[in-house]
Amino acid sequence: KAGVTQTPRYLIKTRGQQVTLSCSPISGHRSVSWYQQTPGQGLQFLFEYFSETQRNKGNFPGRFSGRQFSNSRSEMNVSTLELGDSALYLCASSLTSGPTYEQYFGPGTRLTVT
Amino acid sequence: GESVGLHLPTLSVQEGDNSIINCAYSNSASDYFIWYKQESGKGPQFIIDIRSNMDKRQGQRVTVLLNKTVKHLSLQIAATQPGDSAVYFCAAPGGPNYGGSQGNLIFGKGTKLSVKP
Numbered sequence: 001k002a003g004v005t006q007t008p009r010y011l012i013k014t015r016g017q018q019v020t021l022s023c024s025p026i027s028g029h030r031s032v033s034w035y036q037q038t039p040g041q042g043l044q045f046l047f048e049y050f051s052e053t054q055r056n057k058g059n060f061p062g063r064f065s066g067r068q069f070s071n072s073r074s075e076m077n078v079s080t081l082e083l084g085d086s087a088l089y090l091c092a093s094s095l096t097s098g099p100t101y102e103q104y105f106g107p108g109t110r111l112t113v114t
Numbered sequence: 115g116e117s118v119g120l121h122l123p124t125l126s127v128q129e130g131d132n133s134i135i136n137c138a139y140s141n142s143a144s145d146y147f148i149w150y151k152q153e154s155g156k157g158p159q160f161i162i163d164i165r166s167n168m169d170k171r172q173g174q175r176v177t178v179l180l181n182k183t184v185k186h187l188s189l190q191i192a193a194t195q196p197g198d199s200a201v202y203f204c205a206a207p208g209g210p211n212y213g214g215s216q217g218n219l220i221f222g223k224g225t226k227l228s229v230k231p
Contacts, residue, residue, distance in 0.1 A: 090157050090158070
C-alpha cells in the first residue's frame, strides 16, 4: 500500500507570495491533518479535514487555510508569506475509525521563505 | 489544554545498550499516548501507543511505560541499534481547539537519540 505523498518536496518562495502544498493520503484514509514543524516550536497542529470538512483548526493566523477533495486528497495554502513561515509542513492521514489515533505521516514539504 | 514535554533534548547511547526516553504530560484526563520516531529527512513514523487503562505495552524491542500518578511515560528501546538513531516524540490528542477527533495531536519537543557504534 502506498504511503502518504506530499508535493512538492521542496519550495522556495519570496515574502508576500502565496503557496499551495498538496497531500495524497493512504488509500482508504479519510482524515488528513496538517502540521508545521520548526526547530523552535516543534510540531504544531494546523488543521484536520474529514470528508471535505474541516474538523479542527490550530492556533494559526487566517493566512493558513486548507481544503479536502472528495477523493480525500488535501491542499493547504499560505497567503502573504512571512519569513517565519519557513518550515517543514507535514501531512498525516488516518482511518478515523477504530480505537487508535495512529496517524501516518508523509515526508513533508520543506518551505523556505526569503 | 494538554501539553507534553520531553525531559532531555539529546541522548547518546552505546550500540547494544538499552535506551530510555522520557516524557511528561500535563492533563490528567489524557487517555491515549503515542510515540513517534522521525529520521532525518522523513516524516514521523508511528512506533507504539498506549491507553491510560494500561501501565505497560510492549512491541518489538520497544516498551512504553505509563505512570498516571506522576503523569509520566517512557519509551524503552532494547539493544539499541544504529538504525534507531532518530528524534523521538511523545504525542497525545488534545492540541488547540481539540474537539475529540483523532487528527489533532500535541507533540513534545523531541529527544534526539544518537547511537555510538
